[in-house]
Each structure stands twice: as structure tokens, then as C-alpha cells.
Amino acid sequence: MKDEYDVVVVGAGPAGAYAAATAASECDVLLIEKRQEIGNPVRCAEGVSKEGLARFLPPQKRWIANNIASARIFSPDGTVLEVSEELAGPEVGYVLERKIFDRDLAKRAAQAGADVAVRTRATGVIRENGFICGVKVRHLGESLEMRAKVVIAADGVESQLARWAGINTTLKPIDLESCAQYLMTNVDLLDDCCDFYLGSEAPGGYAWAFPKGHQIGNIGLGALASKLQSKHPIDYLNAFAERHFPDGQPVELNIGGVPVSNAARKTVADGLMLVGDAARHTDPITGGGIINALEGGRLAGEVAKQAVRVQDPSLKVLKQYEAAWRASFGKKLERNYKIKDIFVNLSDAELNKLIRSLEGLRLEDMSVAGIIKRLISRNPRLLAGVRHLF
Numbered sequence: 001m002k003d004e005y006d007v008v009v010v011g012a013g014p015a016g017a018y019a020a021a022t023a024a025s026e027c028d029v030l031l032i033e034k035r036q037e038i039g040n041p042v043r044c045a046e047g048v049s050k051e052g053l054a055r056f057l058p059p060q061k062r063w064i065a066n067n068i069a070s071a072r073i074f075s076p077d078g079t080v081l082e083v084s085e086e087l088a089g090p091e092v093g094y095v096l097e098r099k100i101f102d103r104d105l106a107k108r109a110a111q112a113g114a115d116v117a118v119r120t121r122a123t124g125v126i127r128e129n130g131f132i133c134g135v136k137v138r139h140l141g142e143s144l145e146m147r148a149k150v151v152i153a154a155d156g157v158e159s160q161l162a163r164w165a166g167i168n169t170t171l172k173p174i175d176l177e178s179c180a181q182y183l184m185t186n187v188d189l190l191d192d193c194c195d196f197y198l199g200s201e202a203p204g205g206y207a208w209a210f211p212k213g214h215q216i217g218n219i220g221l222g223a224l225a226s227k228l229q230s231k232h233p234i235d236y237l238n239a240f241a242e243r244h245f246p247d248g249q250p251v252e253l254n255i256g257g258v259p260v261s262n263a264a265r266k267t268v269a270d271g272l273m274l275v276g277d278a279a280r281h282t283d284p285i286t287g288g289g290i291i292n293a294l295e296g297g298r299l300a301g302e303v304a305k306q307a308v309r310v311q312d313p314s315l316k317v318l319k320q321y322e323a324a325w326r327a328s329f330g331k332k333l334e335r336n337y338k339i340k341d342i343f344v345n346l347s348d349a350e351l352n353k354l355i356r357s358l359e360g361l362r363l364e365d366m367s368v369a370g371i372i373k374r375l376i377s378r379n380p381r382l383l384a385g386v387r388h389l390f
């Protein structure tokens with residue numbers, strides 16, 4: 001590591017690694033990660049759409065655990081809505097091996113010329129004349145200062161960079177899914193099908209079972225922090241696993257949060273850009289964030305190069321990044337936040353009614369938006385609050 005770079009990226013998840021790889025084609029880049037192993041622990045159910053991923057990377061066998069051809073959505077009373085591949089549109093995809101995927105992304109950044117440092121935690125920002133011009137780090141017990149023309153905060157849901165830079169990204173309990181997940185063996189799952197369970201087993205969220213190979217899969221759930229009723233998400237997970245997978249045995253447990261808020265109102269400052277979960281770019285309905293993290297990373301990397309090229313890392317230049325992500329996926333996040341607000345408050349009886357209303361229907365568009373549109377047309381009163389969004 002040197003003590004001065006064009007661009008320092010904090011956090012080697014998908015957003016940070018993709019931003020670093022993009023910027024490194026022209027700039028001197030450092031990518032730092034506080035963990036000793038990139039990609040581990042896995043705080044993710046690892047589901048991703050094929051079409052989404054293909055926009056960024058050619059799929060590699062080594063980081064695909066399973067090809068997913070269909071999905072099933074279970075209502076609280078067990079009614080099933082089946083979504084097959086030819087109808088599912090862009091929502092079908094892969095279950096990834098993020099331990100390998102995230103490392104490959106970091107490897108791409110290194111191969112593009114970035115320096116990568118693990119066990120290196122950002123502990124503060126360096127600020128001069130109102131500009132963020134570097135980060136303070138702890139690296140293997142040593143305190144160091146890394147100066148940079150541009151800092152990219154890709155430090156995930158718990159992002160501290162934003163706060164240190166004076167940007168408020170605090171999540172209210174109604175905007176945070178508290179998640180717990182087992183990688184579980186001895187589970188009978190359809191090989192190529194992802195299952196979603198709605199209702200009070202995961203209040204304000206949903207539970208999932210994603211297959212990762214023979215008799216093994218990600219069994220998890222996210223519950224809205226405001227609806228946990230002083231229980232821990234693991235309590236809900238244990239109850240869910242006992243009911244649906246009584247023979248299951250955990251081989252790994254992961255706990256994590258997913259922002260289901262609006263995107264951060266401000267994602268740039270002089271010398272700084274926020275990307276991925278740090279910018280609250282996860283989808284408020286599904287909690288999926290990998291694809292938007294890659295897209296945000298790409299856009300931030302491009303704008304960082306531009307700022308270095310014109311030697312101007314001020315807000316004036318960096319705000320191109322904010323305009324770009326808003327044009328790309330900002331509208332969808334806004335719409336889905338409003339939809340989420342209605343769905344998290346539906347009772348089990350109402351969810352049963354919704355899923356039953358689509359039973360046996362052959363839908364042409366089974367994307368999340370497509371399903372919601374059909375639900376609205378079949379249940380106009382129950383979903384009156386979201387009708388105007390389509």
C-alpha cells in the first residue's frame with residue numbers, strides 16, 4: 001500500500017470491487033476490506049437474476065451453485081403460486097457462491113491494477129477545506145492515513161463512512177429487514193426452484209429456501225425490525241426451520257440487515273460517493289441488492305475516472321454519479337418503496353386472499369412488477385394504495 005491514491009474504495013463487496021475494477025482502468029486505486037477474507041461470512045441468500053448479472057459479467061461455473069428455472073410463492077395457509085422459467089422473465093437466475101463470487105470480483109479489480117488490502121478497516125475520513133480527501137485506517141494493528149482524490153464508500157448496510165462525512169443514512173426500524181439465515185443440510189428442496197414464504201412467520205418480510213446442491217440450501221428470513229416484538233430473527237428462523245425443514249441441520253449461521261428504505265437522499269459530497277447498500281440501493285420489496293451494487297459500482301467508478309481526469313473531485317463533477325444511478329434504477333426503488341409500505345402491513349388472511357386470487361392463472365409477466373400488477377387487477381380494493389403506481 002502507498003499512502004496516496006487517486007481513488008480509495010472502502011469495502012470489497014460487489015459495489016466496492018466493481019467500482020475499484022472500473023476506476024482502475026485509468027486510475028491508481030486502493031480497495032480496502034476490514035475482514036480477513038473477502039466474501040466471508042456470507043450475508044446473503046445469493047439469489048440473482050441471470051439477465052441482471054449478464055449486464056456486468058459473463059457467468060462463471062465456479063461461482064454458480066445452482067441454476068434456477070422456477071420459483072414458488074407460498075401464502076401463510078400453504079396456497080402456492082408457481083412461476084416457471086418461460087414465464088418468469090428476468091427474475092429467474094442463479095444461486096451464487098458469494099464466497100467465490102466476491103473474491104473473483106476483487107481479483108478483477110486487482111487484475112485491472114488496483115491494490116487490494118484485507119484486514120484493513122477504515123476508522124475515519126480525512127477532511128480538508130470541506131473536502132473528503134482520504135481515509136484513516138487500521139491495518140494489522142497499525143494506524144495509517146490513505147490520501148485520495150476520490151473516496152468511494154462501499155461499506156455496506158452498516159456504513160460509517162457516510163456518517164463520518166456528515167451524510168445521514170440512518171435507517172428507521174420500519175426500513176430495515178433483520179435477517180437470519182442457515183446454510184442447512186438434510187433439506188429436501190427442488191433442485192432448480194427458489195421458494196418464498198409470506199406471512200407472520202417473517203413479519204413484514206418473507207422467508208426463503210434457495211437450493212445450493214444436493215440436500216443443502218440457504219434457509220433464511222428477513223423480518224422488519226419494527227415488527228420483531230423483542231424477539232431475535234433467529235427465533236423466527238428456528239420456528240420456520242422446525243416447521244418446514246424438521247430434519248434440517250445448520251452448517252453455517254449468518255445474521256445481517258437489509259435496507260428496505262428509500263435510497264439515500266444524498267449519495268455524493270466533495271470527494272466522496274456512496275454506493276451499494278451504503279447508498280441504500282437494495283430493492284425495498286425483495287431486499288435484493290447485488291445487481292444495483294454492481295450498477296452503482298460501475299457508475300461511481302466511471303465518474304471517479306472523470307473526476308481524476310479533469311482534476312476536480314468536487315460535488316459539481318461527482319453529482320453526475322447521483323444523476324446516473326437515479327436515471328438507471330432510482331424510479332424503480334421509489335415505486336417499490338411505496339409498494340413495500342402497503343405489503344408489510346397485510347395480515348395473513350389478506351396475503352392468503354391475494355395468493356388465492358392468482359391460483360391457476362397463466363400469467364404472461366411473472367416478474368415482481370408483473371405479479372403485483374395482476375394482484376392489483378384481481379384485488380383492486382385491498383391494493384387501492386398502490387394502483388396509481390402502475
Ligand SMILES: Cc1cc2nc3c(=O)[nH]c(=O)nc-3n(C[C@H](O)[C@H](O)[C@H](O)COP(=O)(O)OP(=O)(O)OC[C@H]3O[C@@H](n4cnc5c(N)ncnc54)[C@H](O)[C@@H]3O)c2cc1C
Binds near residue numbers: 160
Ligand atoms: C440475509 C441476507 C440475504 C440477502 N439475499 C440477497 C439475495 O438473495 N440477492 C441479492 O441480490 N441481495 C441479497 N441481499 C443483499 C445483498 O447481500 C447486498 O445488497 C449486497 O451484498 C450489497 O453489496 P455492497 O457491496 O453494497 O455491500 P456488502 O456486500 O455488504 O459489502 C460491504 C463490505 O464493506 C466492508 N466494510 C464495512 N465497513 C468497513 C470499514 N470500515 N472498512 C473496511 N471495510 C468495511 C464489509 O466487511 C463488507 O465486505 C441479502 C442480504 C442479507 C443480509
